[in-house]
Amino acid sequence: MSELICRRILLKLSGEALMGSQSFGIDPDVIRRVAEDVKGLVDSGIQVGLVIGGGNIFRGEGLAKAGIDRVSGDHMGMLATVMNALAMQNSLLKLGVAARTMSAISMEQVCETYVRRRAVEHLENGEVVLFAAGTGNPFFTTDSAASLRAIEIDADLMIKATKVDGIYSADPMKDPKAQFYPRISYDKALAEGLKVMDATAIVLCRDNQMPLRVMNINAPGALLRLVKGEEIGSLVESGNDR
Numbered sequence: 001m002s003e004l005i006c007r008r009i010l011l012k013l014s015g016e017a018l019m020g021s022q023s024f025g026i027d028p029d030v031i032r033r034v035a036e037d038v039k040g041l042v043d044s045g046i047q048v049g050l051v052i053g054g055g056n057i058f059r060g061e062g063l064a065k066a067g068i069d070r071v072s073g074d075h076m077g078m079l080a081t082v083m084n085a086l087a088m089q090n091s092l093l094k095l096g097v098a099a100r101t102m103s104a105i106s107m108e109q110v111c112e113t114y115v116r117r118r119a120v121e122h123l124e125n126g127e128v129v130l131f132a133a134g135t136g137n138p139f140f141t142t143d144s145a146a147s148l149r150a151i152e153i154d155a156d157l158m159i160k161a162t163k164v165d166g167i168y169s170a171d172p173m174k175d176p177k178a179q180f181y182p183r184i185s186y187d188k189a190l191a192e193g194l195k196v197m198d199a200t201a202i203v204l205c206r207d208n209q210m211p212l213r214v215m216n217i218n219a220p221g222a223l224l225r226l227v228k229g230e231e232i233g234s235l236v237e238s239g240n241d242r
């Protein structure tokens, strides 16, 4: 169980989970603990690309309900993901982990602009690359951005680390009787309309054979155990229903 099962991963972190017990923003203890987990991966030789959501700060949909036009709201949401990426970059640097934010929206005084070939070079040099500003386009989510970047960088695995233990038949936060799926196919996840991840993100993974694991962000050390072969969370793959 100590052999690494992957060489390069794309890790999607829920922005909302970074709030911890707060109602907005970033809990410094949570971001430090997650950064320590990422360090564990890097120290064991895994190349790590990171996408962080923005739900702890702004989401375009919520802003639209408050009267802001949707495209401006989505721009605000994407800028929120840049803030989260910069905070995580800072936490990683403090732990001595080389980390670099690359944004899909150019802001050269703040961070590098995303260029795929450069991102891959940074990963090969052992740097954690934080892919910020989602896809750079409104009407998408950071789940879709994570699928896209996972495919672009040729990751062996995409991991969505969120507030629940994996994929269930219904939202486990709302339905205590929801049944846990240790393995599920992309098609079943889509057919059942499971809201753990948006459909665009799942379709991108399915059409490009990108295996996807959904797991709890609040389980210290679990990421390292996962890349060493332990079955943690739910695995989404073709024809993979159990």
Ligand SMILES: Nc1ncnc2c1ncn2[C@@H]1O[C@H](COP(=O)(O)OP(=O)(O)OP(=O)(O)O)[C@@H](O)[C@H]1O
Pocket (backbone or CB within 6 Å): 013, 014, 015, 016, 017, 052, 053, 054, 055, 056, 142, 143, 161, 162, 163, 164, 166, 167, 168, 169, 170, 171, 172, 173, 194, 195, 196, 197
């Ligand atoms: N069938 C399901 N199985 C598991 N979780 C589900 C399901 N349906 C809905 N959820 C909910 O989806 C949430 C995961 O989405 P999460 O908040 O990580 O996504 P996100 O919108 O990408 O987050 P953020 O915008 O904060 O990055 C879980 O916390 C869970 O409550």
Ligand SMILES: O=c1ccn([C@@H]2O[C@H](COP(=O)(O)O)[C@@H](O)[C@H]2O)c(=O)[nH]1
Pocket (backbone or CB within 6 Å): 015, 052, 053, 054, 055, 058, 059, 060, 061, 073, 074, 075, 076, 077, 078, 079, 080, 081, 133, 134, 135, 136, 137, 138, 139, 140, 141, 142, 143, 145
């Ligand atoms: O490609 C993208 C990614 C994100 N957005 C906007 O940002 C927020 C925050 O992202 P989450 O995935 O919800 O955490 C999202 O609600 C969108 O408003 C985007 O427009 N394009």
